[in-house]
Amino acid sequence: MNNTTINVDQLNSALNSLRVLRSSVSHVFETLSNGLRADHGEDGKDKFLLELQELLNNVNINLRDLEQTVNGLPIPTAPFNLGTTTYLSQETTQDRQALYTQLVNSYKWTDKIHEYSSFAHTLLSQNSLKRSYINSGSTKRRGKLQSNHNVAPLLVDNVINNIDRSYSDMKITISRPFASNAVVQINLGHVLKAIVAFKGLLMEWVMVKAYGETMDLWAESRHHVFRKVTENAHAAMLHFYSPTLPELAVRSFMTWLHSYVNLFSEPCKRCGAHLHHTSLLPPAWRDFRTLEPFHDECKQ
Amino acid sequence: MGVTVLQQYPVPENKTGTYVIELLTKRILALGASQQGQFLVDCESYLSHPQMGTTKTVHIFHNSEQPASVFSILDTGSKNIHVIADGLFDLLMMKLSQHYTSKKQTKIESKGPRFELGDFCIKLGSVTMNQSFKGILVEVEYRPCVTPNAVWGLLREFLQGFLGPSVMVQAPQHLVSRMNEIYTPIDTIYQYLEHFSAYRKITGMRSA
Numbered sequence: 001m002n003n004t005t006i007n008v009d010q011l012n013s014a015l016n017s018l019r020v021l022r023s024s025v026s027h028v029f030e031t032l033s034n035g036l037r038a039d040h041g042e043d044g045k046d047k048f049l050l051e052l053q054e055l056l057n058n059v060n061i062n063l064r065d066l067e068q069t070v071n072g073l074p075i076p077t078a079p080f081n082l083g084t085t086t087y088l089s090q091e092t093t094q095d096r097q098a099l100y101t102q103l104v105n106s107y108k109w110t111d112k113i114h115e116y117s118s119f120a121h122t123l124l125s126q127n128s129l130k131r132s133y134i135n136s137g138s139t140k141r142r143g144k145l146q147s148n149h150n151v152a153p154l155l156v157d158n159v160i161n162n163i164d165r166s167y168s169d170m171k172i173t174i175s176r177p178f179a180s181n182a183v184v185q186i187n188l189g190h191v192l193k194a195i196v197a198f199k200g201l202l203m204e205w206v207m208v209k210a211y212g213e214t215m216d217l218w219a220e221s222r223h224h225v226f227r228k229v230t231e232n233a234h235a236a237m238l239h240f241y242s243p244t245l246p247e248l249a250v251r252s253f254m255t256w257l258h259s260y261v262n263l264f265s266e267p268c269k270r271c272g273a274h275l276h277h278t279s280l281l282p283p284a285w286r287d288f289r290t291l292e293p294f295h296d297e298c299k300q
Numbered sequence: 301m302g303v304t305v306l307q308q309y310p311v312p313e314n315k316t317g318t319y320v321i322e323l324l325t326k327r328i329l330a331l332g333a334s335q336q337g338q339f340l341v342d343c344e345s346y347l348s349h350p351q352m353g354t355t356k357t358v359h360i361f362h363n364s365e366q367p368a369s370v371f372s373i374l375d376t377g378s379k380n381i382h383v384i385a386d387g388l389f390d391l392l393m394m395k396l397s398q399h400y401t402s403k404k405q406t407k408i409e410s411k412g413p414r415f416e417l418g419d420f421c422i423k424l425g426s427v428t429m430n431q432s433f434k435g436i437l438v439e440v441e442y443r444p445c446v447t448p449n450a451v452w453g454l455l456r457e458f459l460q461g462f463l464g465p466s467v468m469v470q471a472p473q474h475l476v477s478r479m480n481e482i483y484t485p486i487d488t489i490y491q492y493l494e495h496f497s498a499y500r501k502i503t504g505m506r507s508a
């Protein structure tokens with residue numbers, strides 16, 4: 001990008017000196033065509049010749065300038081492909097000449113769009129968020145999938161009770177304060193309590209609190225560490241979110257949450273310490289795959 | 301209520317208690333703590349009248365962290381029985397003065413500044429008995445956790461980092477047998493009783 005701007009500057013100055021040269025040449029011809037004037041006086045011939053010589057000197061200087069700047073210009077590697085815009089130069093109507101600047105501006109604009117969209121594409125392809133049904137394929141499957149927001153309470157109960165049975169130290173209780181949607185309270189040993197709001201089989205909200213705190217969906221924990229865990233649980237909820245396989249999503253999230261059973265007792269896998277030296281928090285992050293504990297600051 | 305560890309901090313020779321408190325205050329403020337008032341834990345002991353058979357001791361505790369409660373521990377010699385009651389218990393002890401006499405000269409207390417640092421609560425107490433300075437007790441509470449077993453490693457790391465390598469940090473005797481149980485305020489009181497009893501036995505300052 002930098003190179004091109006420099007080139008444009010050089011080109012500009014080259015064009016400038018060309019214009020100066022042209023004007024000085026036309027000045028010479030103008031003086032010549034006018035011939036002797038009254039202000040040249042009696043021996044006007046000599047004066048006239050002197051003036052002409054000066055003007056020709058000027059032309060020489062300007063020519064040298066032009067040559068210098070042109071030498072400084074890089075030689076284009078390939079002929080410019082201007083497409084149909086080449087015909088623009090043949091356009092003679094005055095008001096259509098303005099088209100050219102507009103054309104250049106719009107070209108710049110589309111070029112930028114192209115650049116930004118390619119950046120966006122690389123970024124988005126790295127973080128596939130799996131939030132939509134786009135990749136889910138056939139329409140038949142699709143029809144079935146949309147019902148995940150609206151699953152029979154019995155089915156939800158079954159899924160959650162199955163998860164409850166597979167952990168001895170994690171107690172899960174289901175309540176339905178908001179019509180048919182389940183609100184699930186999870187007691188993980190003596191370490192923490194979490195409350196998860198479901199919409200059908202999809203998790204919508206998580207709040208994590210200390211063992212002794214009162215549970216409700218919206219108030220945050222008074223302890224820094226559980227506010228951090230809540231934050232991470234939101235990240236995990238989004239990470240595991242999968243509208244195509246909601247049961248798997250719930251199960252993976254619960255497995256992940258269960259790994260917090262050693263929240264206070266297990267040191268960080270990276271720095272080996274319990275408390276991070278600046279935040280003074282225990283390792284409140286669990287890796288999604290290995291479930292190993294890390295400090296937020298150590299997880300990269 | 302989180303897990304609390306009470307740790308004795310040795311006062312170096314020819315240094316005063318205020319010097320140590322200032323030193324520790326500086327350290328804790330450098331870590332980013334903010335001071336949240338003062339605290340006070342006091343203990344008064346009553347001896348049973350000889351007519352009642354073997355001598356029993358009742359220790360009465362007040363802790364500014366639980367201002368509405370009075371903690372009492374009955375030491376029968378073989379085991380400790382505790383009762384947690386509200387403030388009126390003090391008046392009851394006065395009524396019992398025929399049977400239990402107060403040992404005024406052994407009234408002991410620990411008081412000083414109280415700090416909060418993230419989820420930690422740190423109290424730097426100067427222990428005085430009968431207006432004479434006996435030593436320094438550092439109390440560190442980690443509030444989010446309720447079982448000592450889970451949090452002991454973390455607390456030790458914090459204490460060691462804060463008090464320096466010269467201090468031996470060991471699990472309090474009282475907690476060793478109940479590491480897996482849920483921590484309650486009376487466990488803090490038992491730890492104070494341990495330390496206060498040690499202070500009472502020694503004349504002058506306690507060094508280790």
